[in-house]
Amino acid sequence: xxxxxxxxxxxxxxxxxxxxxxxxxxxxxxxxxxxxxxxxxxxxxxxxxxxxxxxxxxxxxxxxxxxxxxxxxxxxxxxxxxxxxxxxxxxxxxxxxxxxxxxxxxxxxxxxxxxxxxxxxxxxxxxxxxxxxxxxxxxxxxxxxxxxxxxxxxxxxxxxxxxxxxxxxxxxxxxxxxxxxxxxxxxxxxxxxxxxxxxxxxxxxxxxxxxxxxxxxxxxxxxxxxxxxxxxxxxxxxxxxxxxxxxxxxxxxxxxxx
Numbered sequence: 115x116x117x118x119x120x121x122x123x124x125x126x127x128x129x130x131x132x133x134x135x136x137x138x139x140x141x142x143x144x145x146x147x148x149x150x151x152x153x154x155x156x157x158x159x160x161x162x163x164x165x166x167x168x169x170x171x172x173x174x175x176x177x178x179x180x181x182x183x184x185x186x187x188x189x190x191x192x193x194x195x196x197x198x199x200x201x202x203x204x205x206x207x208x209x210x211x212x213x214x215x216x217x218x219x220x221x222x223x224x225x226x227x228x229x230x231x232x233x234x235x236x237x238x239x240x241x242x243x244x245x246x247x248x249x250x251x252x253x254x255x256x257x258x259x260x261x262x263x264x265x266x267x268x269x270x271x272x273x274x275x276x277x278x279x280x281x282x283x284x285x286x287x288x289x290x291x292x293x294x295x296x297x298x299x300x301x302x303x304x305x306x307x308x309x310x311x312x313x314x315x316x317x318x319x320x321x322x323x324x325x326x327x328x329x330x331x332x333x334x335x336x337x338x339x340x341x342x343x344x345x346x347x348x349x350x351x352x353x354x355x356x357x358x359x360x361x362x363x364x365x366x367x368x369x370x371x372x
Contacts, residue, residue, distance in 0.1 A: 118352045118363055121312055121333045122370045125168070130309040132170030133367075134299060134323070137177060137186065139316035140337045143357050144282065146252045148240050151185070154357055158188050160364050165190025167371040170306045174198060174295055176279075176286065176319050178243035179207055196244040197288070197319065198298020213244050216289040219274040220246060223287050226270055237263065244289060251283040281317045282341040296322025303330060314360060317346060324349050335360070 125131045138144060141161075142151045165171040165188065172192035173182055179195030179202045186193065193202040199210045224246040227239045236253030239246065248267060250259035260283075267285045271278050279286040295315070303311055303326075313320070313327040314335035324334040334351025337360050347353075354360040 118366070121335070121352055122363075122367050124310050124333065125312060125367065126370050128309055130169050130307055132172070132302065132306060132308040132311040133164065133168055133314070134170070134172045134174050134302060134311060134327075135314040135335075136295075136316060136320055136337075137173055137175040137182060139282075139339055140314050140357060140360060141173070141186070144251075144339060144341075148238065148247075148249055153186060154361050157361055157364070158186065160361070160368055161186075161191050162188050163368050164364065164371070167368075170302065170308060170311075172302060174298055174302075174313075174323065176242070176245070176247075176295075180243065192302075194298055194302070196242065197293060197295050198301070199244050199289070199291075199293060209244070210291075210293060212291050212293075213289055216276075216291070217244070219276060220244060220287070220289065223270050223274045223276055226273075227266070227287075230266055231263070234259070234262065242286075245279075245286055247281075247284050247286040249284045256283060279319055281319060282339070282343075286319075294322040295320055296326040299323045299326045315346075316342070318343050321345060321349070324351065335363075 138151050141153055141157055145151050174194045176197050177195055179193050179200040182193045182195055183202055199213045201208045224241055231237050231239055237259055238249045248263050253259035276287040277290040279288050311327055311332040312335055313323045316337040327334055334349050336349050336351050336353045338353050
């Protein structure tokens with residue numbers, strides 16, 4: 115298992131190094147209200163400095179790229195949303211062509227989830243452009259909310275042909291494409307010609323990216339939290355106690371790069 119100092123030394127050893135990160139739970143604390151998620155103070159400035167020193171600094175999130183643009187439009191930082199299906203460019207938002215075929219199914223599933231769940235206190239339906247998610251973090255009885263949500267999600271997934279992605283107090287319904295954060299990270303590595311890459315994440319949706327980073331000879335940076343899934347806690351890499359600790363590491367990396 116690598117140490118945080120070893121990762122810093124590897125990234126600092128050459129100019130063709132990249133740092134790719136999730137947003138929620140990594141650069142922003144998990145919030146009961148998903149829409150209130152935002153960067154920790156000072157993080158944007160650190161990322162901007164790092165972007166001037168590394169070949170690639172990027173955010174790769176399950177959130178829509180528009181959400182990232184509203185909260186993390188940082189010079190030099192690339193933004194990939196919807197698990198890499200979207201990328202912010204100078205000309206707007208580029209979407210993987212295959213995603214267009216499933217837009218209507220996602221929209222129909224979103225309408226059904228709103229109809230079934232909008233009246234349930236503490237349960238929120240989050241529209242995510244190319245996906246839809248159901249959160250129950252605000253529920254007073256999370257276990258009861260999960261028991262309510264899971265069979266509904268299973269039915270809607272079967273009805274509309276979507277794919278289930280579970281997370282921390284959330285069920286996400288995604289397009290059934292052979293695309294995830296791992297395939298997105300592979301594209302970033304190839305397109306940017308990265309010699310070494312470190313990927314930072316905190317949830318099950320990050321597991322494919324952790325695997326790709328490690329398989330490429332790079333590093334997994336795992337930001338642990340109180341609701342961390344067991345498979346995430348077992349990822350071989352550098353583990354941080356939360357977004358605050360990861361932010362401190364980012365500052366150490368910035369200092370090491372000079």
